[in-house]
Each structure stands twice: as C-alpha cells, then as structure tokens.
Amino acid sequence: DIQLTQSPSFLSASVGDRVTITCRASQGISSYLAWYQQKPGKAPKLLIYAVSILQSGVPSRFSGSGSGTEFTLTISSLQPEDFATYYCQQLNNYPPTFGQGTKLEIK
C-alpha cells in the first residue's frame, strides 16, 4: 500500500496567517491526490482533488500543488472556521490511503 506522511502533525497559527501542510507519498501517485478538512464529530469534507482542483463551494484561500511524491495544501489567510484537522488521500493505486492528519490549532 502507498504510505502518505503529512507534516507537520500539529500546527499552531493565528487568524490571517498563511499556512502550508505537506503530504509525502511513499511512491509516485501521479495527480491522484485529494485534501479533506475534518471538524470534531463530523465527516471529512472534500476540499481539493486532483492535486489542485477546488471542490465546488470551497473558498479560494485554499490551494493545492505538487507532483510525483510531494504535495502541499496552502491556506492563504486563515479564517476562524479553518481550524480543523486536514488529511491527504491518494487513489493512484488501490487501496486508497490517507495521511495521518495535521491538526491546525489557534495560537
């Protein structure tokens, strides 16, 4: 199975900050990488698919980039509602796998 490693695991930031989360794959996954946001007690919400395509309704302050084995999620200016846990996910090869998560907390 393809392993996805996110860094950092925890991130403390302030409203208005720009933050970047990295996801590294154990082997190349082409462009089949997605990002999710999860708030406590809720299901994950799809933010970005195919590395950089925003899901409908997702604010433009979210962006994704990368290729091969290294990918990033950037939030350009943190809003209060962005404090949550973020996961990357690949589906280049079955089974689909997820990163361990990055918890974004308010500083």
Add this chain to the structure above:
Amino acid sequence: QVQLQQSGPGLVKPSQTLSLTCAISGDSVSSNSAAWNWIRQSPSRGLEWLGRTYYRSKWYNDYAVSVKSRITINPDTSKNQFSLQLNSVTPEDTAVYYCARNPPSGIAVKSFDYWGQGTLVTVSS
C-alpha cells in the same frame, strides 16, 4: 444534492457481526459511474478504507486486504442503499464508520465527495 444517511447499531459484542446501512438520496446505487464505499476511522488506525461496491453493467466489489476475509458490501437496489457487514469483530474494530461516494465522472472519481454522518461502533461485551 447527494445525501448519505447511515443507520445501524452502535454496540456490537465480540465475535458477532457488525451491520450498517447507507441510504442514498440524490443519486443511485446502480449508477454506471459512481462507486459506494465504506471507510472507518479510529485513533490507532486513522482513516482506513474498507471496501466498495459499484455497478458497471454488473456488480463489482473491492475489499481491503486487512478485512477481506470478514467483510461483505451489498447493494440494495429496491431501497437505493448499500450495506456493510463485518464478521467476527474484535475490540480492534471499534471505530467511527463512514459511507462515502466516489463521484461519477472526471478526475474527481479518485476522491470521496459525499460522506455519511458517521456511526460510532463500539465492540464490547
């Protein structure tokens, strides 16, 4: 708007069978392009994909190796829903279980765009 509504017991005894159902609205379990998945989440294992069912002129299933000997995912076309059965459960199967859709078209098929609300299933006597 697609909605997935989960139902099923939150407590299962060890060695028994975990059974959950995911009712679909706004799409069809018999869609020739979407796929219907079960995913679970626990502190020890994180988000773990368990399996999927999908229809492409006939029904197919894929299962995770870790549960392949114990899992069955079945579509129910009469009720537009699909189900998860996991046999011989142990406390390690305690998790929040989610159903989720692979969207029907384009490169987005490689993601999960709609999720159920989640069901916490505890395996305990």
